[in-house]
Amino acid sequence: MQGIKGLERKGLGRALSTLLIISSLAGCSTLQGPELGVYDPLENVNRPSYRFSDAIDRRLLVPVARGYDKASPNWLQRGVLNMFANLRSVSSMVNGVLQAKPTSAATDFTRIVLNSTVGIGGFFDVAAKMDLQDQAEDFGQTLAVWGVKRSRFLYIPLIGPSTVRDLPSTVVRGLVPRLLLGGAYHWSVSVVDVVAQRADFLGASQARDASALDPYVFTRDAYYQRRAFQIYDGQPPLDDLFEDFEELDD
Amino acid sequence: MVYQLTRILLLTLCLLPAVVRADEREQAAAAQVERFHQALLTAMTLPDHAAREKALSEPVNQIFALERIDSISLGRTWRTLDADQQENFMAQLAELIVATYADRFATDKGHVFELDEVSAVKNGFVVRTRLVRSDAKPVALDYLLRDNQIFNVIADGVSDLSLRRADYSSIIKKEGYEQLLIHMKEKTAQARQG
Numbered sequence: 001m002q003g004i005k006g007l008e009r010k011g012l013g014r015a016l017s018t019l020l021i022i023s024s025l026a027g028c029s030t031l032q033g034p035e036l037g038v039y040d041p042l043e044n045v046n047r048p049s050y051r052f053s054d055a056i057d058r059r060l061l062v063p064v065a066r067g068y069d070k071a072s073p074n075w076l077q078r079g080v081l082n083m084f085a086n087l088r089s090v091s092s093m094v095n096g097v098l099q100a101k102p103t104s105a106a107t108d109f110t111r112i113v114l115n116s117t118v119g120i121g122g123f124f125d126v127a128a129k130m131d132l133q134d135q136a137e138d139f140g141q142t143l144a145v146w147g148v149k150r151s152r153f154l155y156i157p158l159i160g161p162s163t164v165r166d167l168p169s170t171v172v173r174g175l176v177p178r179l180l181l182g183g184a185y186h187w188s189v190s191v192v193d194v195v196a197q198r199a200d201f202l203g204a205s206q207a208r209d210a211s212a213l214d215p216y217v218f219t220r221d222a223y224y225q226r227r228a229f230q231i232y233d234g235q236p237p238l239d240d241l242f243e244d245f246e247e248l249d250d
Numbered sequence: 251m252v253y254q255l256t257r258i259l260l261l262t263l264c265l266l267p268a269v270v271r272a273d274e275r276e277q278a279a280a281a282q283v284e285r286f287h288q289a290l291l292t293a294m295t296l297p298d299h300a301a302r303e304k305a306l307s308e309p310v311n312q313i314f315a316l317e318r319i320d321s322i323s324l325g326r327t328w329r330t331l332d333a334d335q336q337e338n339f340m341a342q343l344a345e346l347i348v349a350t351y352a353d354r355f356a357t358d359k360g361h362v363f364e365l366d367e368v369s370a371v372k373n374g375f376v377v378r379t380r381l382v383r384s385d386a387k388p389v390a391l392d393y394l395l396r397d398n399q400i401f402n403v404i405a406d407g408v409s410d411l412s413l414r415r416a417d418y419s420s421i422i423k424k425e426g427y428e429q430l431l432i433h434m435k436e437k438t439a440q441a442r443q444g
Contacts, residue, residue, distance in 0.1 A: 038416070074385050203386075210441060211350065211413075213433045214420040221416045222408045229407020234390060236407060238369075238376050 035149045036228045038221055039163075046155040050216045053157050057198075062205075065198040079123040080196045085134055086115045086122025087180050091172060095137035099145045104135045104233075136230065138173065140166030144231045153220055161223040276368040279375040279395045286313050286393075286400065287363040287379070290351065294358040299442055302352035310348050315399035316340055319347075322401070323414045327422055342434050349441035356444065360384040363391075 040046060069077070089108045096105030111127040111134065119126040128134070143165050151165035162170045177193060178185045212218035228236050289309035293302040320340050321328040331339065355361075366378040374396040381389040394402040402411040421430045 207354065210353065211417075211437070213417050213430070213437070214424075217416050217420040218413055221413055225408045225412065226406065234407070238371050238392070238394070 036144070036224070036231065038153065038224050039150060040153040040220060042152060042154065046153060046220070047216050049155040049157045050219065053155065053160065054215070056158060061194070061198050062202070064195055065202055068195050069199045069202060077196065077199060080192065081200055082115070082119070082125045083122040084177065084193050084196065085125075086112065086119070088136075088173065088176050089115075089134065090180060091139075091176055092135050092137040095139055095142045096135055098139075098142045099137065101135075101137070104137060107132050108135050108137075138166075138169035138230075140169035140227070141231050143168075144227075153224070155216075155220070161219055163224075163227070166227065275398075276370065276375060278398050279377050279393075280365060280368050282313050282395060282398055282400065283377040283379060283393045284363075284365070285309060289313075290355045291358075291361070291363075293352060294355050294361065299349075299352050299356070299444055302356065303348050303442075306348050306351055310351065311344060313400055314347065315396060315401040316344050316347075318396065318399075318401045319343065319411060319414075322411055323418050324422075325415060325419060327418075327427060331427075339431070342431060342438075346434050346438045346441070349438045353441040353444060 072080075089112045093105050093108035093112065096102075096108055111132050114127045114130070114132070115122045115125060118124075125134075140163070148165050151163035154162045154164060154167065156162055156167075156170065159170060159174075174190070177189050181189065208215060208218055208222075286309060289306055293305045296302045296305055317340060320336070320343055323343065324331075324339065328336065328339075360383065362382040364380045364382060366380060369376045369378070371394075374394060377393040377395065379391045379393070381391050383389070390404075390406050392404040393400050394404070402409055404410070418430055421433060
């Protein structure tokens with residue numbers, strides 16, 4: 001609760017002003033590229049960034065994540081992820097409001113209350129068992145709903161895939177524990193957050209390594225598709241997908 | 251009044267077969283996906299990769315529209331290949347798909363596939379399902395079917411066919427078609443090693 005009060009006093013103002021500055025910059029460069037499709041005019045810069053990040057990931061983060069995965073039981077890993085997801089539900093709730101999705105915002109609010117209390121600080125996702133699922137809204141999706149659909153791809157060194165439009169939400173995602181925990185925050189919290197997320201992603205990255213002939217293209221295209229899925233709340237227009245394949249099928 | 255009712259009744263009778271046929275096609279699409287899921291669940295009980303590949307080979311070759319997947323995966327390059335080359339690519343891709351599924355669904359972790367809904371879209375059907383796992387969040391699995399065969403699988407919004415096409419297009423552009431075939435063989439071998 002001290003963390004929440006800290007947010008009200010200082011963090012919220014700082015966070016919102018940061019968001020406004022970044023989103024105004026994002027808005028300047030969104031008038032080109034296919035709607036919600038891959039747009040990568042900076043591929044010559046993004047590829048070296050990907051190679052550098054991938055090398056650091058494989059040499060440093062993956063061994064730590066594997067150690068964490070082996071050393072900690074599934075229930076503990078799930079609990080840690082739940083706690084960070086609970087913190088991010090605050091941002092998700094705010095973005096639900098910004099997108100004029102009252103049901104989504106109300107679901108996130110209910111999740112926060114239930115999981116923070118009955119779920120003991122978010123460790124247990126009690127709300128999911130009542131079919132109140134994580135809405136996972138963010139500012140990148142909000143900008144897309146507001147009309148900012150086209151955006152060029154960025155591979156941010158050590159952070160991962162993003163677009164110019166999604167950059168504010170990528171930044172905020174990393175800052176959420178610091179903003180919400182206030183005085184209770186310690187840098188080790190962010191370390192645990194990063195390692196837990198990476199451990200959760202191990203299966204997906206192994207699937208990518210097993211399937212991809214060009215892992216950069218695979219990562220980039222999967223990112224765009226996943227974002228479209230999130231922007232459409234899990235219901236992207238499948239008619240469009242059929243049409244795209246029909247054009248190729250001639 | 252009687253005339254109006256008669257018209258409505260006749261219209262209903264005329265449309266009824268179409269409605270019934272549409273329902274039958276939806277059920278057929280759902281049955282295809284269910285058949286594929288059963289094949290995966292059976293494969294997960296088998297002790298080694300070779301056994302899983304053997305169990306999955308026939309269902310994959312029958313349920314998946316492999317020729318359509320091949321032509322879409324290669325895009326314009328497909329039209330530049332002669333008949334033998336196309337047949338060779340089809341065989342390579344079928345092997346890779348089967349080996350990949352045999353590798354990814356190697357152990358039974360209490361996976362449960364749940365059918366959510368079947369929707370008719372332009373020229374095909376979408377069968378929406380969910381893979382429920384005991385140790386992770388559920389995964390939305392959408393299957394796109396045309397002529398009652400699966401040609402695309404979308405997992406949490408990520409399209410297997412779109413990724414494959416982008417991936418292969420990149421390799422063909424940088425290294426050429428023959429090198430793509432070599433990479434595909436390498437991936438198949440890797441999947442078999444586990």
